[in-house]
Amino acid sequence: MVMDVGDYQSGDVLDCKGGVLMSGLVNAHTHTPMSILRGYKDDLDLHQWLSFMWEKEASIYNDIMNVGSEISVIEMLLSGTTAFVDMYFNPSGIKGLAEKYRIRAFAGETFMDNREDSESVKRRQESLSPSTFFKPIVNVHSLYTASLETLHKAAQIAKSQKTWIHMHVSETRQEVYSIKRKTGKFPVELLNETGFLNLIQAVHMGWITNQEISYMKGKTSTHCPTSNMKLATAGSFPFKEMHESGVNVTIGTDGAASNNSLDMFREMKTAVLLQRHSYWDLWVKASHVLEASTVNGYKLIGINGGEVKKGKVADLVILDRRSMLPLKEDRIVSNLVYNVTGNAVKTVIVGGEISYDVSMKETFLNRIETLYNEVKDL
Amino acid sequence: MVMDVGDYQSGDVLDCKGGVLMSGLVNAHTHTPMSILRGYKDDLDLHQWLSFMWEKEASIYNDIMNVGSEISVIEMLLSGTTAFVDMYFNPSGIKGLAEKYRIRAFAGETFMDNREDSESVKRRQESLSPSTFFKPIVNVHSLYTASLETLHKAAQIAKSQKTWIHMHVSETRQEVYSIKRKTGKFPVELLNETGFLNLIQAVHMGWITNQEISYMKGKTSTHCPTSNMKLATAGSFPFKEMHESGVNVTIGTDGAASNNSLDMFREMKTAVLLQRHSYWDLWVKASHVLEASTVNGYKLIGINGGEVKKGKVADLVILDRRSMLPLKEDRIVSNLVYNVTGNAVKTVIVGGEISYDVSMKETFLNRIETLYNEVKDL
Numbered sequence: 239m240v241m242d243v244g245d246y247q248s249g250d251v252l253d254c255k256g257g258v259l260m261s262g263l264v265n266a267h268t269h270t271p272m273s274i275l276r277g278y279k280d281d282l283d284l285h286q287w288l289s290f291m292w293e294k295e296a297s298i299y300n301d302i303m304n305v306g307s308e309i310s311v312i313e314m315l316l317s318g319t320t321a322f323v324d325m326y327f328n329p330s331g332i333k334g335l336a337e338k339y340r341i342r343a344f345a346g347e348t349f350m351d352n353r354e355d356s357e358s359v360k361r362r363q364e365s366l367s368p369s370t371f372f373k374p375i376v377n378v379h380s381l382y383t384a385s386l387e388t389l390h391k392a393a394q395i396a397k398s399q400k401t402w403i404h405m406h407v408s409e410t411r412q413e414v415y416s417i418k419r420k421t422g423k424f425p426v427e428l429l430n431e432t433g434f435l436n437l438i439q440a441v442h443m444g445w446i447t448n449q450e451i452s453y454m455k456g457k458t459s460t461h462c463p464t465s466n467m468k469l470a471t472a473g474s475f476p477f478k479e480m481h482e483s484g485v486n487v488t489i490g491t492d493g494a495a496s497n498n499s500l501d502m503f504r505e506m507k508t509a510v511l512l513q514r515h516s517y518w519d520l521w522v523k524a525s526h527v528l529e530a531s532t533v534n535g536y537k538l539i540g541i542n543g544g545e546v547k548k549g550k551v552a553d554l555v556i557l558d559r560r561s562m563l564p565l566k567e568d569r570i571v572s573n574l575v576y577n578v579t580g581n582a583v584k585t586v587i588v589g590g591e592i593s594y595d596v597s598m599k600e601t602f603l604n605r606i607e608t609l610y611n612e613v614k615d616l
Numbered sequence: 617m618v619m620d621v622g623d624y625q626s627g628d629v630l631d632c633k634g635g636v637l638m639s640g641l642v643n644a645h646t647h648t649p650m651s652i653l654r655g656y657k658d659d660l661d662l663h664q665w666l667s668f669m670w671e672k673e674a675s676i677y678n679d680i681m682n683v684g685s686e687i688s689v690i691e692m693l694l695s696g697t698t699a700f701v702d703m704y705f706n707p708s709g710i711k712g713l714a715e716k717y718r719i720r721a722f723a724g725e726t727f728m729d730n731r732e733d734s735e736s737v738k739r740r741q742e743s744l745s746p747s748t749f750f751k752p753i754v755n756v757h758s759l760y761t762a763s764l765e766t767l768h769k770a771a772q773i774a775k776s777q778k779t780w781i782h783m784h785v786s787e788t789r790q791e792v793y794s795i796k797r798k799t800g801k802f803p804v805e806l807l808n809e810t811g812f813l814n815l816i817q818a819v820h821m822g823w824i825t826n827q828e829i830s831y832m833k834g835k836t837s838t839h840c841p842t843s844n845m846k847l848a849t850a851g852s853f854p855f856k857e858m859h860e861s862g863v864n865v866t867i868g869t870d871g872a873a874s875n876n877s878l879d880m881f882r883e884m885k886t887a888v889l890l891q892r893h894s895y896w897d898l899w900v901k902a903s904h905v906l907e908a909s910t911v912n913g914y915k916l917i918g919i920n921g922g923e924v925k926k927g928k929v930a931d932l933v934i935l936d937r938r939s940m941l942p943l944k945e946d947r948i949v950s951n952l953v954y955n956v957t958g959n960a961v962k963t964v965i966v967g968g969e970i971s972y973d974v975s976m977k978e979t980f981l982n983r984i985e986t987l988y989n990e991v992k993d994l
Contacts, residue, residue, distance in 0.1 A: 281949075470897055
């Protein structure tokens, strides 16, 4: 099967023989610094775990965050992710890593009223500027940690920086009930009334009500199946209904403390499994989650990519064909989603140049180990 | 951390530096030949898929089954599985593969009245004998494809061969309702009344009723989370209740046509995720599924293993420590279950000798490709 993917332009010729070429994957929601907390007391009761996490996180300063982000960036490249959307407190560090490793990063300061007053956050956010592989986004942690006034402020900056707001929405029952009790409205309903919903990438959405789905038309929602299952937040992200209502559905791994992997291939499979189990229905297919992790992800980040096609940006992944046998035309999508893991990735190309090749694997793995050693006392 | 795992006996010394040593994993339910049908029309509606599968399977003769089983055996070794329980129609082929690859295989003929009369199956089953790595088991497909008379026959052979019956039980609502309508009893209730339940390894069990759990005390049940989620059979395997009632809970991948991976590390993680999502509860921990896939698996197959401990059989796996960072004592179990995949496996030892080492990886991967080429017209 040979397809024309564009006219020859210039540069090096890459031999893809023995490989399977596909679009790079977009991890639409993660917290890169949290790789350093991977596995930390993560089988305790949710509230116990959270209090341990917050305690630890209070001692994590910027240089440590950057160590965690570097670990996550390497792990994402190793497993075929070419772009990611991050929520944490070290966007400048992430900008440096994006340029160093040639991975597309979308990160920003995070508004969270119980952590820091919104004016200081605003000032730092305004100083962020884009670079080749980095673009600022505005993070608002959630409706239960940020006031509507803060959200207003965030929306103004998002507009002036021509970017979007990345926000946890309707993740838990507790959140939905508390917002409803306080305001008389459901979270998405409330966000719709602020007039800012079109700026918002709404993450998790396990507890969105049916009547709210229509407000999401033309907007972006992100599904994080593994993390929500592991934390037993329950709920059911309405993938089919969102898709049919014209919502741009994307997929994210969430942070390594709650997943604990950052492998988008595994995440795609888990997304199908969760949907099928929740709805007793086979409607969600491998092709849907592949589209959500490629085409839809690129739509979210505003880059014309996500497909191996003439005119699209060359953010590509080459997989070892022996990881996805039998290699038959009608089984490729099934194999990509249900069989492959990120370990099949041989080469990652971002913007037409190689960001990772399997010949760099040992170096990358050793670098991860060195980084973990730097924070081993944490 | 150094522990005494026994006195020095004899043989070669293996340098495990840089690795993490753990017990080998038991895949308690699979259909090895089905690797050749991996990805085949697997996103169709369940009944459409099944009719395509049956059509294809009718053309799969013994030599083709053995090709599929060899692929699966190699994949299982590559991902740290040291023993597996198989249901299909080529036990003699599997016996040969078990000896060739040094993996513990438990397979037998399969009673399935709509496929073949039970007398012919019985004759072939009686001719099966154990070898170093192979032991016959008796497969009864299910209560809806085998009569109670057939089950009687199977039980007699199982007793005379000092083995057990491996059987799909209460996998779908349809199955439970049809048995209840026909006999007035639920499947496990019915099996209990036959007097043979103590011989049965009951697989799937997503639709077992609460009152049946007590009958399972001291018996073995096998959870196949991925396959049941992918096929949207729904139901909820009552892991906690079975565990607390003294059931020996084990885990299996099911066949590659319905999973589509045979990686027990991925299966352990999915088991926790499914349990937590189904029950909105964090009770099932990484340690439970690790125990289910090691200690409990070895208990099922009647071999004193599943632990790195003095006196236990040396069925062991060595993992690349860089796949499970941060490597801290309190995070090892979390990392094994939530982070690692089979790709972290460097060495597999069965019965004290090496069955797979990462230096054989290319040879193994190429062998899989050669095998798929042999059946490429299927």
